[in-house]
Amino acid sequence: MKTQVAIIGSGPSGLLLGQLLQRAGIDNIIIERKDPAYILSRIRAGVLEQGMVDLLREAGVGARMDREGLVHDGFELAFDGRCERIDLKSLTGGQTVMVYGQTEVTRDLMEARQAAGALTVYDAEDVQLHELKGERPYVTFQKNGERVRVDCDYIAGCDGFHGVSRQSIPAETLKVFERVYPFGWLGVLADTPPVNEELVYANHARGFALCSMRSPTRTRYYVQVSAEERVEDWSDERFWEELKRRLPTHLAERLVTGPSIEKSIAPLRSFVAEPMQYGHLFLLGDAAHIVPPTGAKGLNLAASDVSTLYRILLKVYREGRTDLLQRYSAICLRRVWKAERFSWWMTSLLHKFPDTDAFSQRIQQTELDYYVGSQAGRQTIAENYVGLPYEAVE
Template identity: 70%
Template sequence: MKTQVAIIGAGPAGLLLGQLLTVAGIDNIILERRSADYVLSRIRAGVLEQGTVDLLREAGVDTNLDAHGLVHDGFDIAFAGERVRIDLAGLTGGKHVTVYGQTEVTRDLMNARQSLGASTYYQAEDVQPQAIDTDSPYVTFIHEGEQYRLDCAYIAGCDGFHGVSRSCIPEDRLKTFEREYPLGWLGVLSDTPPVAEELIYATHERGFAMCSMRSPSRSRYYIQVPDTESPDNWSDEAFWAELKRRLPEPVADTLVTGASIEKSVAPLRSFVAEPMQHGRLILLGDAAHIVPPTGAKGLNLAVSDVNTAYRLFQAIYNDGRADLLERYSATCLSRVWKTERFSWWMTANLHKFSATEDFDTRMQQAELGYYLGSKAGRATIAENYVGLPFAELEQ
């Protein structure tokens, strides 16, 4: 079996890269250790940056996005008893974000790949990149009990934090940076109308809260909890009561509650691996970096990597620019660290880390007060929220 680019992982990063390459005439095969149904069952965020939407359009998977995506020109930060609106469109020259669930993005990409007849091996076992330091890498795997060898020119590792790809980079070359936060997000999905037309991020003495949505009739809410918390400890009634305590009173008074259809706790962590390329292997998305959910950057940062990888493979196969492979890691990381900074800033300043009013608490209040009270500060938040420009391979 042979292809030009072997893609490990059929999450949105692997599927989007595969879609773009297929449309561009660059052959690729995707290997995924889970079933297609399992991949679609993952409940993830759904706030898409302007650049992410633009790249989905370029990939030709924008029909459902246009029909069902909710365009947002701003969002609110509730702080010190007030709601301050971050006017995304007004502060960034008309840019915005689109609320469209990651599950829907994944389903659209799966359907598009199937319609193009591109190959995906789900439930591929023991996937192992081989000979990545040579000009002839390959991937071995087992599918339906049969051993396969997939010869390729390049390998794209889109297999997440626990995947095999990152472990293929020699330990003496790989350096990781990590911060774990002692808190998590308890999230509830419910078939109730959103409490507001735009997202609300709320900082409160009892802890952070967030109001989001998936559609005009489906809402997603979060509250800060300890990272050791179990969702089983929270009844629906207890969740709604705590959420209301943390929201401004006018918002809490209009909150429509209902039975949860999904409840989970997401840990918060920051992680970056360097480099993101070794030999003929490149890393994308969670295989190389993780951001806290504050700021909605996880999927979008993966898409940024996809954009760089796609332009790289186009340059290699259309223009013979194999030399640009060595620029992949630095190009991605230049945007990764800026995005990590924004997610860290949002996390550090919107959450409660101390049970008492200490120096750090006062600094949080001063930081938010300055940024939210300044047009330049709000513009900085806005330009990061809608997404920084994709990094260029050649500058």
């Protein structure tokens, strides 16, 4: 088999890159070790930055998002028993965010790829990347008992933190930056109306809480738990009671509870691998970086990686600008580290750490009070939350 770009992984970043390339006439094959049902079963993020919304529209897959997604002009910060609204639209010159689940983004991209007749190989076993620094890179994998080889110009590693792409780069070539947080998020999905029409991020002495949603009738709530907690120890009743304790009274009183559809605990970590390219291999999304979900940046960072690589490859194939390939990592990492900073800041400000005493709690509340009490502070939060602009590729 032969293609121009071999994409490893059929999550949203791999599918979005494939969709953009396909529409531009650049041939690509997606190689995925799981099956489609597994890909669609993963419950993930649901807040899309303005830049990602625009990119999905550019890729021709924004129709259902625009029809069913919820445009949010702001969000609430709850602390010290009160709520403060960050008006994203007015603070950023009209930018907003879109509440639309990652599963739905993935479904839209899968359907578009199928309609275009583009090839995705699912259930590929023993995927290996070869000659990454040679003139002719290629990918091999096992499928139905046969060894398959795909020759290509470039390889896009979109296969996540545990995937083969980053592991194919010599360890001595990579510099890894990591912070593992001593807590996780216990999340519950329920068919109940949202407690608030916009997201609520709550700082409380008992720990962080987040009120989110997937639709006007489906909600996603989180409470901070210790890293040792087990999801089996949390009944629905226990979860709802704990969530109520962490919300301001007016929100707790109107919280509608119900049976959970899905319940899980997600650990929190910050992770960056540098550089994000090695020869003909380019890392995108979780293969290169992970952020704690507090700033809603994980999926959105993957989208900005996709945008950067797509625009570089456009110039490579249309203008012969192979010099731009060496700029991929530097362009991406500038935005990655700014998003890492914002996610770390939000995490530090809203969570209870093991050493959070009464003094530290007051410092957190005062820091929040300082930022929301200043136009410049509110603007800083807003411009980071809607997403910093994508760097031009020139």
